[in-house]
Amino acid sequence: MTVANPPATRSAFKSLLWSLARFREAGLIVFILILVALVTLRNPAFLTADNFQDILLNISILVIAALAQTMVIITHGIDLSISSMIGLVAMMVAFVVKQNPEMSVVLAVLLGLALGAVLGSFNAMIITFGRVPPIIATLGTLSIYRGLVFYYSQGTWINSFELPEAFKSLSKGTPLGLPNMVIVAIVVAIIVHYFLNYTRTGREIYAVGSNPDAAQFVGIRKDRIIFLVYVLSGVLAGLAAVLWASRFESAQTNTAIGFELQTVAASVVGGVSISGGVGTVPGVLLGALLLGIIQNALTIVRISPFWQLAAQGLLILIAVVTDRWILNRTERARNR
Amino acid sequence: MTTSTSTMEVKAQNLISDKAPRRTFLGRFQRWEWILVGLILAVILLNSQLSSHFLNARNLSRTSSDFMEIGLMMLPMVFIIITGNIDLSVASNMGMSASFMGLLHNMGVNIWLAALAGLTLGTLGGALNGYLVSRVRLPALVVTLGTFAFFRGIAYGFLGDQAARGYPAAFTYLGQGRVAGTLIPFSVVLFLVMALIFGLVLHRTTFGRQLFSIGNNENASVFSGVPVARIKMIIFTLSGFMAALAGLVLAARFGSTRPDIGTGLELAVITAVVLGGVSINGGTGTMAGAVLSLLLIGLMRFGMGLLNLQGQVQGVAIGLLLILSILLPNIAGNLSRGGRKIRWRSVVAVVFFLAIFALFFAFFFWSRAPVIASV
Numbered sequence: 001m002t003v004a005n006p007p008a009t010r011s012a013f014k015s016l017l018w019s020l021a022r023f024r025e026a027g028l029i030v031f032i033l034i035l036v037a038l039v040t041l042r043n044p045a046f047l048t049a050d051n052f053q054d055i056l057l058n059i060s061i062l063v064i065a066a067l068a069q070t071m072v073i074i075t076h077g078i079d080l081s082i083s084s085m086i087g088l089v090a091m092m093v094a095f096v097v098k099q100n101p102e103m104s105v106v107l108a109v110l111l112g113l114a115l116g117a118v119l120g121s122f123n124a125m126i127i128t129f130g131r132v133p134p135i136i137a138t139l140g141t142l143s144i145y146r147g148l149v150f151y152y153s154q155g156t157w158i159n160s161f162e163l164p165e166a167f168k169s170l171s172k173g174t175p176l177g178l179p180n181m182v183i184v185a186i187v188v189a190i191i192v193h194y195f196l197n198y199t200r201t202g203r204e205i206y207a208v209g210s211n212p213d214a215a216q217f218v219g220i221r222k223d224r225i226i227f228l229v230y231v232l233s234g235v236l237a238g239l240a241a242v243l244w245a246s247r248f249e250s251a252q253t254n255t256a257i258g259f260e261l262q263t264v265a266a267s268v269v270g271g272v273s274i275s276g277g278v279g280t281v282p283g284v285l286l287g288a289l290l291l292g293i294i295q296n297a298l299t300i301v302r303i304s305p306f307w308q309l310a311a312q313g314l315l316i317l318i319a320v321v322t323d324r325w326i327l328n329r330t331e332r333a334r335n336r
Numbered sequence: 337m338t339t340s341t342s343t344m345e346v347k348a349q350n351l352i353s354d355k356a357p358r359r360t361f362l363g364r365f366q367r368w369e370w371i372l373v374g375l376i377l378a379v380i381l382l383n384s385q386l387s388s389h390f391l392n393a394r395n396l397s398r399t400s401s402d403f404m405e406i407g408l409m410m411l412p413m414v415f416i417i418i419t420g421n422i423d424l425s426v427a428s429n430m431g432m433s434a435s436f437m438g439l440l441h442n443m444g445v446n447i448w449l450a451a452l453a454g455l456t457l458g459t460l461g462g463a464l465n466g467y468l469v470s471r472v473r474l475p476a477l478v479v480t481l482g483t484f485a486f487f488r489g490i491a492y493g494f495l496g497d498q499a500a501r502g503y504p505a506a507f508t509y510l511g512q513g514r515v516a517g518t519l520i521p522f523s524v525v526l527f528l529v530m531a532l533i534f535g536l537v538l539h540r541t542t543f544g545r546q547l548f549s550i551g552n553n554e555n556a557s558v559f560s561g562v563p564v565a566r567i568k569m570i571i572f573t574l575s576g577f578m579a580a581l582a583g584l585v586l587a588a589r590f591g592s593t594r595p596d597i598g599t600g601l602e603l604a605v606i607t608a609v610v611l612g613g614v615s616i617n618g619g620t621g622t623m624a625g626a627v628l629s630l631l632l633i634g635l636m637r638f639g640m641g642l643l644n645l646q647g648q649v650q651g652v653a654i655g656l657l658l659i660l661s662i663l664l665p666n667i668a669g670n671l672s673r674g675g676r677k678i679r680w681r682s683v684v685a686v687v688f689f690l691a692i693f694a695l696f697f698a699f700f701f702w703s704r705a706p707v708i709a710s711v
Contacts, residue, residue, distance in 0.1 A: 092700070095707050118696045125689055129682065130663040133616050139603060140659035147652035152704050155646065253648070257600075261424070261481055274475045306496040310489025317468070317482040324474055
């Protein structure tokens with residue numbers, strides 16, 4: 001993304017625009033600020049600490065899953081099965097917790113991570129050893145894992161009263177001031193950010209995504225990297241699943257149906273390029289935050305709940321189109 | 337100029353070396369379409385053994401109309417995927433158009449006018465996709481992901497928690513009627529006529545050739561004078577129109593419209609196309625393959641339904657079939673070429689993971705047993 005220094009003849013405004021747009025996140029921040037300002041004008045209750053804690057709570061699971069999706073998309077892949085992995089792991093963990101109410105919560109989380117890792121490595125096997133395109137492989141496992149949820153539970157649900165208190169408070173407790181779930185999401189974001197930017201493997205993920213052939217020529221084991229991101233996607237889906245079951249105090253056969261597209265939306269709105277090689281953790285956080293704010297704001301300004309999905313879709317479209325427009329503009333300005 | 341041609345040459349060479357092995361393997365079994373025919377025969381044979389209700393003309397006729405909406409949306413999806421694009425918004429567009437028609441019908445508008453309005457709205461929705469993909473140059477996946485939420489949201493906006501019902505019999509004929517004197521549902525005839533038209537356009541016209549050329553190399557197509565932007569605009573608009581048409585058929589079959597009508601069908605549509613041998617990367621595929629794969633999926637689901645398997649559990653079989661349809665030719669291709677030496681490391685890795693999966697399933701059955709027993 002770095003380019004030669006801008007020529008001195010550029011006007012001050014253009015150079016400001018250019019330097020701003022070098023960070024794709026900037027456009028997103030502006031968009032979010034405008035949205036926040038407009039909504040606050042309509043209803044001051046929007047800009048309160050309580051409401052923002054609500055928003056953060058609502059997007060925590062999305063952030064975790066979207067970061068998993070981001071790592072996959074950076075390698076020019078996609079993981080559509082993420083929602084079914086969440087559904088299956090949530091159901092299995094809830095079954096086990098129901099049978100063993102005395103079980104430690106840490107063990108439940110570890111179980112979720114392990115189950116997620118297995119499901120993720122199944123995707124990874126098909127994609128790397130079987131050479132099946134990621135979109136096909138994960139489209140297939142999307143319905144396979146969902147089918148397993150139904151088979152596993154025979155259509156029954158785990159309800160709130162069947163789960164122990166300790167498990168339910170895992171996501172909602174606030175021993176550190178913020179709900180645990182928000183803290184988990186923040187920690188995951190920091191780890192992923194560090195991993196992608198400051199470790200060798202993390203940089204190799206970008207290398208594989210931006211030019212797979214070149215990556216192989218410089219000695220990066222492409223298949224290993226790709227295998228890794230799908231396993232990581234499964235692990236984070238497992239984490240999200242445990243939090244999901246704990247937060248909503250239930251595991252249903254349709255848990256997280258359709259969630260895969262939300263994770264892709266958060267990544268893409270956050271500036272992750274669907275063609276691979278581009279994407280940052282702060283961007284994805286902003287993308288998820290934008291989705292969360294939109295959802296919350298639509299309720300606050302009392303838009304009929306039936307029109308909310310439409311407004312959400314429209315705003316996603318506007319965000320992507322604006323982003324593309326800014327990119328085109330700055331590119332033209334740069335070439336001048 | 338020289339650099340651009342040389343990169344194009346490299347691209348072209350890559351293209352050839354990528355695709356060649358797959359063709360030689362398929363050449364052995366003739367073509368993918370014949371494999372599908374074989375699978376269809378196997379499914380028919382197996383199912384007729386498993387259930388005496390399988391080879392029942394009335395049952396088959398009723399179940400066939402269940403798949404016509406997927407079929408109608410599949411036809412333009414073949415075009416779109418052959419050009420290397422994708423349309424995730426079809427099922428949402430279908431919901432939007434059907435809901436608009438239902439809303440107008442609830443307001444007392446003549447049903448045919450309402451249907452026409454639904455078709456128009458769906459076509460406009462498709463045109464929006466086309467505009468954003470071809471003119472704003474956004475990736476199709478991103479655009480149609482946005483309109484996936486947008487269109488479905490509009491459907492909810494139109495009808496809310498209401499349903500539209502009480503369609504006149506002349507309209508429900510579209511989804512429930514049979515061709516006079518036979519058991520053949522009208523929607524099947526509609527689908528077959530459409531499939532013939534789409535097939536002829538794909539395989540017998542310049543437009544069809546241009547779809548393949550865009551899928552094989554979009555840049556080269558632009559330089560050879562193929563109106564790439566216009567073609568993308570056309571196929572996405574067409575996809576919107578067909579989604580709206582499928583929405584009308586589905587609404588007619590149910591005799592009512594709810595805003596969540598057809599939710600999730602986009603993945604069924606894409607599965608049918610890909611299983612039909614259309615490459616998800618674009619450039620290859622036939623209409624016959626897609627139609628055969630729809631037939632295969634329909635027969636499989638019907639047979640599993642007769643065996644009392646839940647719809648979602650049937651998804652396991654469809655998902656496996658989708659993956660195996662790509663996986664098996666790849667593996668067999670590798671083995672038959674014998675060029676790639678089998679490395680012990682990968683064998684060990686595969687065995688290791690198979691062991692893990694076995695453990696997973698052991699846990700799967702062990703952990704569910706007590707709860708299922710208590711239900």
